[in-house]
Amino acid sequence: MQxxxxxxxxxxxxxKIFQKNVFxxxxxxxxxxxxxFSPQKWRFMQEKTQGVVLRTLKYNxxxxxxxxxxxxxxxVSFMVKLPKxxxxxxxxxxxxxxxxxxxxxxxRQKSALQRIRDVRFDYTYQSLxxxxxxxxxxxxxxxxLCRVLKHEAGGGPLFSYILYSLQWLDASERAFSNFHxxxxxxxxxxxxxxPNVEAWHEGDYFDMMNACFVxxxxxxxxxxxxxxxxxxxxxxxxxxxxxRFFAMNRRERxxxxxxxxxxxRLHVPEFPELKSLDVLKEVFA
Numbered sequence: 001m002q003x004x005x006x007x008x009x010x011x012x013x014x015x016k017i018f019q020k021n022v023f024x025x026x027x028x029x030x031x032x033x034x035x036x037f038s039p040q041k042w043r044f045m046q047e048k049t050q051g052v053v054l055r056t057l058k059y060n061x062x063x064x065x066x067x068x069x070x071x072x073x074x075x076v077s078f079m080v081k082l083p084k085x086x087x088x089x090x091x092x093x094x095x096x097x098x099x100x101x102x103x104x105x106x107x108r109q110k111s112a113l114q115r116i117r118d119v120r121f122d123y124t125y126q127s128l129x130x131x132x133x134x135x136x137x138x139x140x141x142x143x144x145l146c147r148v149l150k151h152e153a154g155g156g157p158l159f160s161y162i163l164y165s166l167q168w169l170d171a172s173e174r175a176f177s178n179f180h181x182x183x184x185x186x187x188x189x190x191x192x193x194x195p196n197v198e199a200w201h202e203g204d205y206f207d208m209m210n211a212c213f214v215x216x217x218x219x220x221x222x223x224x225x226x227x228x229x230x231x232x233x234x235x236x237x238x239x240x241x242x243x244r245f246f247a248m249n250r251r252e253r254x255x256x257x258x259x260x261x262x263x264x265r266l267h268v269p270e271f272p273e274l275k276s277l278d279v280l281k282e283v284f285a
Contacts, residue, residue, distance in 0.1 A: 045106070045107045046104065046105075046106055046107075046117070047072060047073075047104070047105055047106075047107050048102065048103070048104050049070045049071045049072040049073070049102070049103060049105075049154075050070070050071040050100070050101070050102055050103075050122050050159075050163075051068040051069060051070040051071065051076075051100075051101050051102075051103055052068065052069045052098060052099070052100055052101075052145075052162060052163070052166070053066060053067075053068055053094075053095050053096065053097055053098060053099040053101065053142075054067045054068065054069055054075065054097070054098075054142055054145055054146040054149065055067040055097070055142065055143075055146045056095045056096070056097065059079070062081060062082050062083075062084065063079060063080065063081050063082065064079075064080040064082065064092065064095060065077060065078070065079060065080075065113065066078045066080050066095045067146060068101070068103070069145065069149050069152075069154065069159070069162070070103075070154045071154050071155045071159050072154050072155060073107070073154050074149065074151075074152055074153050074154040075146075075149050075150055075151075075152070075154075076105075076107075076114055077112060077113050077114065078105065078113060078114050078115065078116050079113040079114070079115060080095065080116055090116065090118075090119060094119050094120075094121070096129065097138060097139060097142035098128070098138045098141065098142050098166055099121065099125075100121065100122045100123040100163060100166065100167075101119055101120065101121060101122055102119070102120050102121075102122040103116055103118070103119045104116070104117040104118040104119070105117055123163075123166075123167060125170045126170055126171070127170055127171075128166070128169060128170040133176070133177070134169060134170070134176070136276075136279060136280050137169065137176075137179055137180050137280065138166075138169075139276045139279065139280075140180060140274065140276040140277060140279070140280045141180060141183065142276075143274050143275065143276045144184065144274060145162070147268065147270075147271055147272060147274075148187070148191070148264065148268055148271070151269075152191070157190060158190040158191075161186075161187070161190060165183050165240075168240050172240075174244075175243070175244035177253075178238070178243045178244075178246065178248060178253070179240065179243070180257075180280065181235070181238075181243075181253070181256055181257060181260070182238050182239060182240060182243050184257075184260050184264075185235055185236060185238065185260065186239070188263075191267070191268075192267075193211045193263075193267045194211070194236075195211045195212060195213070195232065195236065196212065196213075197232065197233035197236045197237070199212065199213050200213045200229070200230070200232070200233050201213070201215070202226075202230070203215070203226050204226060204229055204230075205217055205218065205223050205224060205225065205226060205229055206223060206224040206228070206229035206232055207222070207223050208222040208223055208224065208259075208262065208263050208266055209222040209223075209266055211267070213229065213232075222262070222266055224259065228259070234246075235256065254281055257277065257280075257281075261274070261277070
């Protein structure tokens with residue numbers, strides 16, 4: 001080969017240059033037809049975003065499958081490999097339910113499980129993981145949000161509401177036993193089935209299927225009698241600052257959460273029985 005003035009290295013270099021030129025020609029032709037085309041989309045896009053951990057499942061001894069509600073892409077599932085080294089940046093402590101994170105990841109459009117490149121806490125809880133009452137609420141809300149946010153887009157007022165609510169609960173020092181009721185009630189504003197409380201009149205029924213007050217009993221079974229329907233406008237006006245003024249006993253609280261569960265089941269596809277609800281009831285008994 002050397003005798004004719006060629007070498008394997010020079011041949012390989014020439015081949016690479018030729019392949020590169022062919023790719024550039026093809027890419028230029030594609031770009032004329034598809035102006036928004038990018039070769040990176042064939043592979044992955046690097047993204048940085050905020051996220052709230054909804055669910056963590058153990059895949060094997062050193063891997064987790066983590067569902068995170070992100071500000072950019074809604075709920076995304078990640079495969080997280082946990083290195084055994086103590087110096088590793090990816091650690092299991094980041095992926096506790098409702099952890100608020102900032103994550104760097106590679107997004108592959110056709111992949112069901114994405115890969116996290118780097119992660120850090122965007123907000124560090126001071127009391128939520130350590131207070132038994134708050135942690136019970138967090139366990140319930142994580143399961144609840146995992147079901148409700150399955151098909152919701154990320155970012156916007158909904159994402160901001162969730163972050164604000166979690167940080168409010170973490171900072172609260174008293175009177176938060178009705179927090180989960182207020183959170184779930186006000187969440188309906190962002191999901192599209194918040195009832196028009198201004199339309200209520202004394203004696204109205206509440207049609208849960210159509211999310212409205214009606215003067216006569218509906219023909220289906222998903223409704224509240226006038227006595228319970230009259231409480232809906234009151235509950236709907238509760239917020240985190242005013243909820244301490246609404247005294248509720250155990251039976252009333254359990255009935256209200258039962259109504260909310262039935263209401264969400266009517267409006268959220270495949271909404272299941274929540275396993276953590278019984279634990280929450282016992283804690284606030």
